[in-house]
Amino acid sequence: MNLSDALSGVIGVFAQLGIGMLLVLFAGLLAVMTAIAGVLLAFAALVMRFANHRRASPITPSGESDPMTLEARRTPRGWTVE
Numbered sequence: 001m002n003l004s005d006a007l008s009g010v011i012g013v014f015a016q017l018g019i020g021m022l023l024v025l026f027a028g029l030l031a032v033m034t035a036i037a038g039v040l041l042a043f044a045a046l047v048m049r050f051a052n053h054r055r056a057s058p059i060t061p062s063g064e065s066d067p068m069t070l071e072a073r074r075t076p077r078g079w080t081v082e
Helices: 004-053
Strands: 074-075 077-079
Touching: none
Parallel strands: none
Antiparallel strands: 074 077
16 A cells, blocks of 8 residues: 555545535534524514504494494394394
8 A cells, every 4th residue: 555545545535534624513503594594583473462462442433432242143044143
């Protein structure tokens, strides 16, 4: 075995280690970016939910101050609302 074969083997091992480390690094970066995107989406959902905290005012019939009351009566086919 000569020196060039040994050097070629060492370079090959280091190249494989480097490529493996880069793959693990990129997978970790992808996982971190996905987690950050999820947290940002959750934060945006919370902001959208609590920023518009106004309650809808109840609809009142125009000209009347009393709320409208519906009359219901029992019929042979069930209840009828008038």
